[in-house]
Each structure stands twice: as C-alpha cells, then as structure tokens.
Amino acid sequence: MTPQVSVMSGSLGDIFWDLPPWMTYTPGFDLGCSIYVANPTGVEKEYALMARLSRESTLISEEALPVFGYAWFKVSPADFVRLRGALRFSESDADLSVLLVERETEEVTDSAATRLVAPQGTSALPPTWPGAPGTTETGFNWNSLLSMMFPVMMLGVVAVAARPQKDKVESKAVVEPQKLLSEGRNR
Known part of the structure; x- marks a missing residue:
C-alpha cells in the first residue's frame, strides 16, 4: 500500500529529499540522504x-x-529544515516511502518515495564499482580512465593559458627602505 505522491501536495507541510526515483540498494548498508521538511x-x-x-x-x-x-x-x-541521516534496511526490491505526519491532525500531509532495487550478482561490494565480481566488464577500461582524466587535463590547460606572460622588456624593481617599529613600553 504505497501512498499517492504528488509534487508539493501537502497544504500543512512538504517533504522532499535528494534520492532518485529508483536506486540500487544492497541490504544491510547505510543509505545516506538529506531530507527537507518545509x-x-x-x-x-x-x-x-x-x-x-x-x-x-x-x-x-x-x-x-x-x-x-x-x-x-x-x-x-x-521556513524549512534540512535533516541529514542514514537509513538501513534488511530488504531490497521494495518501495521506500518517508511520510511526513503533521501533529495537530496526526495525518500524513506529504511523502517522498524511491524504489530500492537489489544489485545483480553476488558481490559484497556496491554494484557500481567497475571490475566487481559478477559484472561483465573484464580488463582495464581506458575509456573510463580518459573520461575521469579529461576534466583534470582541461583544468591544467586553462591554468597555463591564464598565467600572465612575461614581457621581453624587464622592469626594474623599486626597493623601498625598511621602516623600523618604534620601541614599545618597557614594563
């Protein structure tokens, strides 16, 4: 029995979070999220x-x-509050709903939901890790390495291009005389 969810439906309060509509979830692991209550x-x-x-x-x-x-x-x-935390369940392949209950009416005024999908394979690692047992990927994937390195390389190119160029004519440095601090009070 999943409650009907509509965007910003609660007239007495609203709830939303940073979880996607569905996600892979391995039972027993923490599911971190931020919940917003308005x-x-x-x-x-x-x-x-x-x-x-x-x-x-x-x-x-x-x-x-x-x-x-x-x-x-x-x-x-x-106003709204941001609540950070983690949830842990012993089940997957299920619908997770977080219900917002308003105290005066003691009724559910809004809810947020996501579907928890069990990982494929028998790996104890989170299923999105490349090379994990049970995945079809074999060997080293150069495309994933290049896609991770490209932004770093572009940042280096931008940093070099933004560096000021030295003029051929060298400017002479002006040396200012040092100022001495006055002697403080002796105690």
Whole structure:
C-alpha cells in the first residue's frame, strides 16, 4: 500500500529529499540522504517522520524516524529544515516511502518515495564499482580512465593559458627602505 505522491501536495507541510526515483540498494548498508521538511503555513508546525518499506501491496516494515532523538520536531512558519541521516534496511526490491505526519491532525500531509532495487550478482561490494565480481566488464577500461582524466587535463590547460606572460622588456624593481617599529613600553 504505497501512498499517492504528488509534487508539493501537502497544504500543512512538504517533504522532499535528494534520492532518485529508483536506486540500487544492497541490504544491510547505510543509505545516506538529506531530507527537507518545509512548513508553508503562517504558524509554527510540529512534524514526525515515518519510514515505510513495502513490496507491491505488502507492508514489510514501518518505523518512526527520530529527529535529534525526538519523535516530533518543529519547523518555523514559511521556513524549512534540512535533516541529514542514514537509513538501513534488511530488504531490497521494495518501495521506500518517508511520510511526513503533521501533529495537530496526526495525518500524513506529504511523502517522498524511491524504489530500492537489489544489485545483480553476488558481490559484497556496491554494484557500481567497475571490475566487481559478477559484472561483465573484464580488463582495464581506458575509456573510463580518459573520461575521469579529461576534466583534470582541461583544468591544467586553462591554468597555463591564464598565467600572465612575461614581457621581453624587464622592469626594474623599486626597493623601498625598511621602516623600523618604534620601541614599545618597557614594563
């Protein structure tokens, strides 16, 4: 049972995050993210966050996400808060939803969701690492090395081009006499 999600739908509060609509997730690893909670109203509101993991219509788990050790947290009127943290699950191939609950009504006012897809293969490493067991890539990939090095090489070219050129006529340096500091108070 996945809640209906629409962009900026909560009239009592909005939630959004930096996770993509779907991602590869290996169970047991931390899933770091930044969650933003906005209060579009003219009064201070209290909110709670709930994490819900479901597969099709089956609820796998549901738990409260504490913020600074508390179930409820406040957001000033017409303001937002950025919450950084990590989530960890023992399941994959499921839908992850973080629900924003408003305290007065105790109803879900908005939600953010992503699909967690299990990695292909049996590697313990994150699946996006080149050369990991179970990937089809063999040997050394020169294209990936060149694509990583190209921006660095271009930065070097720009730095050399931006360096001021020396004129053929050398200018004479002017030497200023040194000024001595006055002696301070003796104590």
